[in-house]
Amino acid sequence: MELIQQLINGISLGSIYALIALGYTMVYGIIKLINFAHGDVFMVGAFTGFYLITVFHLPFVLALVLTMLITALLGVVIERVAYKPLRNATRIAALITAIGVSLLIEYTTIYLRGAQPAAYPDDIIPNKTIAISGLTISSQSIVILAVSVTLMIILELFIHKTKTGKAMRAVSVDADAARLMGINVDRTISVTFAIGSALAGAAGVAFGIYYIKIEPLMGIIPGLKAFIAAVLGGIGIIPGAMVGGMLLGIVEALVSAAGFSLWRDAAAFLILILILLFKPSGLFGKNIREKV
Amino acid sequence: MANKPLLEMKQVGVQFGGLKAVSNINLEIYENELVGLIGPNGAGKTTIFNLLTGVYPPTEGEIRLQGESIVKLPPYKITQKGISRTFQNIRLFKELTVLDNVKAAYHSLAKHSILSSVFRLPSHFSGEKEIEEKAVSFLKIFNLDSKKDELAKNLPYGQQRRLEIARALAANPKLLLLDEPAAGMNPKETQELMELIRFIQREFHLSILLIEHDMPLVMGICQRIIVLDHGQKIAEGSPEEVRNDKRVIEAYLGEEVVS
Amino acid sequence: MKINKKFWIPFSLAIVFYAVVQFLLSSGTLNPYYENTLFLICINLIFAVSLHLIIGITGQFSIGHAGFIAVGAYVSAVLTMKMHLPFLLAIAAGGIAAAIAGILIGVPSFRLKGDYLAIATLGFGEIIRIILLNIDYVGGAAGMNVSRLTNWTVLFFSVLITIIVINNFTKSTHGRACIALREDEIAADAMGINTTYYKVIAFVIGSFFAGVGGALYAHNFYIIQPQVFGFLKSFDILIFVVLGGLGSLSGTVISTVLLTIVSIYLQDYPETRMILYSIVLILTMIFRPQGLMGTKEWTDLFKKYGKMGGNQNGKQTVA
Numbered sequence: 002m003e004l005i006q007q008l009i010n011g012i013s014l015g016s017i018y019a020l021i022a023l024g025y026t027m028v029y030g031i032i033k034l035i036n037f038a039h040g041d042v043f044m045v046g047a048f049t050g051f052y053l054i055t056v057f058h059l060p061f062v063l064a065l066v067l068t069m070l071i072t073a074l075l076g077v078v079i080e081r082v083a084y085k086p087l088r089n090a091t092r093i094a095a096l097i098t099a100i101g102v103s104l105l106i107e108y109t110t111i112y113l114r115g116a117q118p119a120a121y122p123d124d125i126i127p128n129k130t131i132a133i134s135g136l137t138i139s140s141q142s143i144v145i146l147a148v149s150v151t152l153m154i155i156l157e158l159f160i161h162k163t164k165t166g167k168a169m170r171a172v173s174v175d176a177d178a179a180r181l182m183g184i185n186v187d188r189t190i191s192v193t194f195a196i197g198s199a200l201a202g203a204a205g206v207a208f209g210i211y212y213i214k215i216e217p218l219m220g221i222i223p224g225l226k227a228f229i230a231a232v233l234g235g236i237g238i239i240p241g242a243m244v245g246g247m248l249l250g251i252v253e254a255l256v257s258a259a260g261f262s263l264w265r266d267a268a269a270f271l272i273l274i275l276i277l278l279f280k281p282s283g284l285f286g287k288n289i290r291e292k293v
Numbered sequence: 294m295a296n297k298p299l300l301e302m303k304q305v306g307v308q309f310g311g312l313k314a315v316s317n318i319n320l321e322i323y324e325n326e327l328v329g330l331i332g333p334n335g336a337g338k339t340t341i342f343n344l345l346t347g348v349y350p351p352t353e354g355e356i357r358l359q360g361e362s363i364v365k366l367p368p369y370k371i372t373q374k375g376i377s378r379t380f381q382n383i384r385l386f387k388e389l390t391v392l393d394n395v396k397a398a399y400h401s402l403a404k405h406s407i408l409s410s411v412f413r414l415p416s417h418f419s420g421e422k423e424i425e426e427k428a429v430s431f432l433k434i435f436n437l438d439s440k441k442d443e444l445a446k447n448l449p450y451g452q453q454r455r456l457e458i459a460r461a462l463a464a465n466p467k468l469l470l471l472d473e474p475a476a477g478m479n480p481k482e483t484q485e486l487m488e489l490i491r492f493i494q495r496e497f498h499l500s501i502l503l504i505e506h507d508m509p510l511v512m513g514i515c516q517r518i519i520v521l522d523h524g525q526k527i528a529e530g531s532p533e534e535v536r537n538d539k540r541v542i543e544a545y546l547g548e549e550v551v552s
Numbered sequence: 553m554k555i556n557k558k559f560w561i562p563f564s565l566a567i568v569f570y571a572v573v574q575f576l577l578s579s580g581t582l583n584p585y586y587e588n589t590l591f592l593i594c595i596n597l598i599f600a601v602s603l604h605l606i607i608g609i610t611g612q613f614s615i616g617h618a619g620f621i622a623v624g625a626y627v628s629a630v631l632t633m634k635m636h637l638p639f640l641l642a643i644a645a646g647g648i649a650a651a652i653a654g655i656l657i658g659v660p661s662f663r664l665k666g667d668y669l670a671i672a673t674l675g676f677g678e679i680i681r682i683i684l685l686n687i688d689y690v691g692g693a694a695g696m697n698v699s700r701l702t703n704w705t706v707l708f709f710s711v712l713i714t715i716i717v718i719n720n721f722t723k724s725t726h727g728r729a730c731i732a733l734r735e736d737e738i739a740a741d742a743m744g745i746n747t748t749y750y751k752v753i754a755f756v757i758g759s760f761f762a763g764v765g766g767a768l769y770a771h772n773f774y775i776i777q778p779q780v781f782g783f784l785k786s787f788d789i790l791i792f793v794v795l796g797g798l799g800s801l802s803g804t805v806i807s808t809v810l811l812t813i814v815s816i817y818l819q820d821y822p823e824t825r826m827i828l829y830s831i832v833l834i835l836t837m838i839f840r841p842q843g844l845m846g847t848k849e850w851t852d853l854f855k856k857y858g859k860m861g862g863n864q865n866g867k868q869t870v871a
Binding site for chain 1: 613615660664666667668670671672674675676678679682683685686783787790794798822823824826827829830831833834837838841
Binding site: 346347348367368369372373377378380384385386387388389393396397398399400401403405407410411412413417420421424460461464 | 717720721724725726727728729731732735736738739740741742743744745746747748753799847
């Protein structure tokens with residue numbers, strides 16, 4: 002039973018990872034950049050939600066939506082200011098810039114409000130637990146899962162049913178061809194960043210509600226893990242990020258359940274090393290060769 | 294022409310996913326031959342080069358250099374065994390000088406160890422001196438010695454192509470693969486290139502396999518031509534024979550044949 | 553004679569510098585503030601120059617350097633504190649242990665490119681940190697107390713040896729092989745260069761010196777804790793190398809000296825320092841991605857003024 006309990010924890014954690022991983026995978030798919038700052042957008046989402054709820058006393062849903070809008074805006078600003086100038090630069094230069102943006106967001110946050118953690122109120126979602134055959138499932142878990150799944154479904158519909166979604170898919174396959182087809186590549190890239198960042202923002206709020214404690218450097222490790230989840234599922238592949246995130250959350254919960262909670266973080270990195278060694282294209286990915 | 298071929302490809306094929314890039318390739322190249330490899334774009338010519346140099350292994354068939362199988366060898370070992378190449382899109386070491394580009398090709402022939410270089414032992418100095426002298430004399434042959442300290446990326450296009458050939462030759466091959474060396478060249482440059490290739494073949498006693506779309510060049514210097522289409526060999530023979538082969542005309546040369 | 557003015561003049565100046573500082577230290581005239589700064593600069597130099605070999609020369613984007621440093625720090629600390637072995641032996645052991653870590657990381661990484669290699673090395677660095685966090689023998693999260701054994705002589709000659717070894721390696725056919733592989737791995741393979749071997753060699757040499765630096769670091773600050781060796785440390789060193797110019801040893805040295813001084817000056821304002829660094833990093837990548845010196849060395853600047861005469865190597869960065 003303890004095992005299944007942990008599995009449920011794992012799914013909640015996994016959905017948070019999945020939401021963050023989606024942003025990584027979409028951005029990598031479209032401009033082949035590992036957006037190191039993405040984990041920090043997640044952190045900004047957590048803090049934004051925190052301030053909206055505690056200082057402005059906004060109800061949960063409104064705070065969530067507003068947070069997502071704000072983080073979406075942040076994502077677009079980052080893209081336009083720091084990444085767009087480097088579209089034609091080497092991958093290493095873009096990666097270094099992303100590291101720079103990440104550090105900038107983290108330390109500006111610390112500069113503005115200090116490094117001390119903050120605590121989400123624990124009654125945002127009425128604290129009920131549902132008991133099913135010996136298992137206790139908190140209402141938080143259910144809400145997080147519901148929100149995540151809803152967002153992912155909306156995303157899938159968006160990608161496959163709207164014109165912008167189609168444009169996103171086109172640009173990630175061949176940006177030049179897409180441009181020749183009349184697709185506004187710049188705008189498409191900005192939209193991708195906006196959506197990815199909005200999801201990360203939602204993940205931040207979800208994290209705050211579930212784990213209560215938030216602090217300025219909270220985005221680094223979950224960010225890295227979410228990236229690992231994206232690689233696990235197949236970088237650039239959207240369903241892959243969802244599956245990868247879930248899997249990673251579950252694995253982590255199981256590692257904790259087995260008594261190795263101090264090694265939780267290492268589990269994620271180990272998975273990364275194994276994937277990169279044996280199947281770098283991920284679970285759903287295809288092998289792409291460099292043309293010689 | 295020796296009896297035993299320098300290079301043999303037997304029933305070679307390579308498949309990427311569901312796509313057969315080349316299949317059923319049988320060809321031989323003998324010592325001191327200048328062979329052309331022609332065909333429409335996408336026919337599989339560069340794929341053959343990649344197979345020969347070990348960029349990827351064939352999914353079927355056998356490749357032998359001087360009787361020895363090379364299919365399981367990594368690219369650098371194949372080069373050391375005697376196959377060297379240039380690339381369709383020039384792949385020079387951009388931030389290295391012209392001289393260093395050529396010196397890099399001598400690396401596998403260097404005898405001084407890392408320790409010798411770190412501790413600046415006499416073997417390092419003699420080894421480096423040898424590399425320097427060889428590289429400079431090589432550049433002289435190609436008329437690039439006046440530019441030896443220029444960064445490779447700053448050379449004009451035609452000289453970059455020449456440098457790439459010089460570098461490939463510095464690796465001391467028995468078989469030299471040239472991938473569209475005349476691409477982007479005007480008629481005068483092409484003429485010079487033809488003479489250069491003839492000169493190289495004479496001077497260094499090696500075999501050359503040449504991919505080209507420039508028909509005057511191919512017909513002008515190749516002793517034998519192999520024609521590829523859709524990953525398969527469709528014709529082989531002297532320039533005269535290939536020029537008049539119906540399948541080749543249909544697939545590639547067109548009705549107006551270059552004389 | 554091939555070992556010419558280019559070597560003996562800087563070398564002699566360095567020895568003079570060593571002697572002067574040694575004198576100031578033993579006579580007690582050197583202010584501890586300056587002593588700390590100097591020591592920190594030297595330690596950072598070893599870190600940065602070792603990373604320069606891996607990233608700048610060989611083009612392997614390794615951002616887990618702090619992991620190698622941690623291995624050197626902890627192994628050497630265990631040898632001196634727990635086994636009471638001599639300091640010099642501990643330093644060597646730290647370097648060797650880090651080099652072994654370098655092989656373990658280098659070998660599986662050789663087929664990874666660019667971004668993936670970066671993430672994998674970051675992951676390895678983190679794994680090392682987490683492992684150390686969980687080993688009680690070395691104090692776990694609380695860390696380990698280490699006597700201050702690092703002195704000017706050991707430190708100075710470690711830096712000198714690091715720079716000379718890496719410079720000698722670079723200016724040889726082996727360094728050329730690494731640069732060729734950085735520029736175009738497929739072409740390097742095609743020219744007969746065993747690129748896998750040289751990637752591993754770069755990792756081994758780079759991690760060896762990182763371990764040496766780690767040992768010197770451990771015995772300089774009285775205590776070592778796993779959290780000090782996280783990716784923030786890796787990024788710090790990465791910034792030294794990138795801002796100096798990827799591929800330029802002199803650039804790395806200059807930027808490390810300058811940035812260490814800046815960071816000491818701003819040590820009471822860590823957030824300001826990081827905000828400044830990150831903005832400089834972003835602006836540099838956008839407007840001057842080649843950093844301070846690109847791939848040029850300080851000797852190339854002198855070529856223009858004809859000071860070092862009789863040298864046919866012109867603008868070459870590799871002899």
